[in-house]
Amino acid sequence: MTPSARVQAAIEVLDEVIEGARAEGAPADRLIAKYFKQRRYAGSKDRRAVRELVYRAIRHCGEVPKSGRAAMLSLAQTDPALLALFDGEGHGPKPVCEGEPVAESGVAPVWLVERLAQSGVEGDAAQSMLGRAPLDVRVNALKADRDGIDLPEPGEPLAAPQALRFPSGTAVEQWPQYRDGQIEVQDHGSQLACLAARAMPGETVIDLCAGAGGKTLSLAAAMQNEGRLLASDTDRGRLSKLAPRAERAGAGIIETLLMNPNAELEALSDHLGSADLVLVDAPCSGTGTWRRKPEAKWRLTPERLQKYTEIQDRLLDIAAKLTKPGGRIAFITCSLLDAEGTDRIAAFIADNPTWKAEQLELPVGEPRGNGTRLDPFHHGTDGFFVAILRSA
Numbered sequence: 001m002t003p004s005a006r007v008q009a010a011i012e013v014l015d016e017v018i019e020g021a022r023a024e025g026a027p028a029d030r031l032i033a034k035y036f037k038q039r040r041y042a043g044s045k046d047r048r049a050v051r052e053l054v055y056r057a058i059r060h061c062g063e064v065p066k067s068g069r070a071a072m073l074s075l076a077q078t079d080p081a082l083l084a085l086f087d088g089e090g091h092g093p094k095p096v097c098e099g100e101p102v103a104e105s106g107v108a109p110v111w112l113v114e115r116l117a118q119s120g121v122e123g124d125a126a127q128s129m130l131g132r133a134p135l136d137v138r139v140n141a142l143k144a145d146r147d148g149i150d151l152p153e154p155g156e157p158l159a160a161p162q163a164l165r166f167p168s169g170t171a172v173e174q175w176p177q178y179r180d181g182q183i184e185v186q187d188h189g190s191q192l193a194c195l196a197a198r199a200m201p202g203e204t205v206i207d208l209c210a211g212a213g214g215k216t217l218s219l220a221a222a223m224q225n226e227g228r229l230l231a232s233d234t235d236r237g238r239l240s241k242l243a244p245r246a247e248r249a250g251a252g253i254i255e256t257l258l259m260n261p262n263a264e265l266e267a268l269s270d271h272l273g274s275a276d277l278v279l280v281d282a283p284c285s286g287t288g289t290w291r292r293k294p295e296a297k298w299r300l301t302p303e304r305l306q307k308y309t310e311i312q313d314r315l316l317d318i319a320a321k322l323t324k325p326g327g328r329i330a331f332i333t334c335s336l337l338d339a340e341g342t343d344r345i346a347a348f349i350a351d352n353p354t355w356k357a358e359q360l361e362l363p364v365g366e367p368r369g370n371g372t373r374l375d376p377f378h379h380g381t382d383g384f385f386v387a388i389l390r391s392a
């Protein structure tokens with residue numbers, strides 16, 4: 001592909017990303033993969049270049065652009081070499097017409113920038129939500145130890161006890177230590193959130209929103225494979241990925257439970273009042289993960305945000321019913337919005353005055369209301385809110 005044909009391809013992918021954001025369709029990485037599946041003539045350099053252009057444009061534009069071309073033109077205003085490729089040659093984009101729409105640059109749609117600012121995230125801190133994430137790994141303490149493990153490349157040790165950082169794109173999945181389950185890919189923030197939960201050997205732990213088990217595996221390691229660890233979720237596809245991962249990691253204490261949405265307590269009826277710890281890694285807007293999925297900023301609307309907060313409240317109520325007296329809930333969202341963090345904890349405590357939020361002792365993070373927050377700018381992690389609640 002010529003450089004200008006790559007620009008046109010990126011414009012076409014962006015059209016689909018914009019449509020996907022409006023209609024809650026597929027995320028950008030899947031749309032890029034689909035685009036190239038239908039264009040086998042594109043080589044790996046073409047794919048890389050188009051992907052890079054797509055993500056640069058998404059990061060660059062604030063409001064949802066009217067079209068892929070408007071998004072790319074906005075990026076081209078900052079890059080004369082890119083603008084020069086709008087030359088109408090071959091398969092390249094048509095030349096720029098006077099007065100044609102150009103998307104606004106910015107971190108995110110205005111309403112969301114305001115909600116972030118109200119949550120104490122603005123300026124460089126907001127901008128760094130759209131930076132590039134490194135690749136963090138957790139050494140699986142069930143099979144290895146950070147000090148003793150011999151990896152093909154040395155990683156940078158981080159504050160979480162088993163965390164190592166590698167440059168973004170390091171192909172750790174090809175390493176024998178990955179295939180043997182000695183290491184797992186897990187963002188440092190996610191590792192710290194699990195650390196805050198302080199799961200212990202012999203405990204009964206429920207990971208209520210386990211998904212594909214990123215945090216479940218971390219909990220199993222903290223529990224040294226002793227105790228009970230129930231991993232539940234309402235998404236069959238995600239939960240089905242957990243068993244092979246657990247097998248690889250040697251995490252034998254994990255049981256999985258698929259629940260019907262809105263009938264979670266029926267599925268969990270045998271576990272009421274049983275848990276020392278319930279981890280609620282709640283579904284959320286994902287504002288803390290924009291480094292990996294920047295198009296998520298275009299998918300969120302005030303109405304969708306409201307829906308997330310409602311389900312977070314409901315999951316906290318369910319978690320309270322599962323916890324034994326004196327037990328605890330670890331509430332986690334990968335969001336920097338107070339609406340999905342400290343506000344949820346405040347609302348829960350207002351309705352459940354026998355529960356108290358505990359101070360977290362984490363090596364990294366900043367207090368935010370009733371919990372602790374991690375963010376890309378100050379802590380180099382994905383954005384997370386974590387709170388620990390204990391019942392009387």
Ligand SMILES: C[S@@+](CC[C@H](N)C(=O)[O-])C[C@H]1O[C@@H](n2cnc3c(N)ncnc32)[C@H](O)[C@@H]1O
Nearest residue numbers: 208209210211213214215233234235281282283
């Ligand atoms: C943030 S993700 C969990 C990520 C996972 N804990 C990990 O570390 O990889 C939130 C999960 O909540 C699940 N979920 C959505 N609604 C739910 C519900 N009503 N009950 C339990 N899980 C739910 C989603 O399917 C999704 O897997």
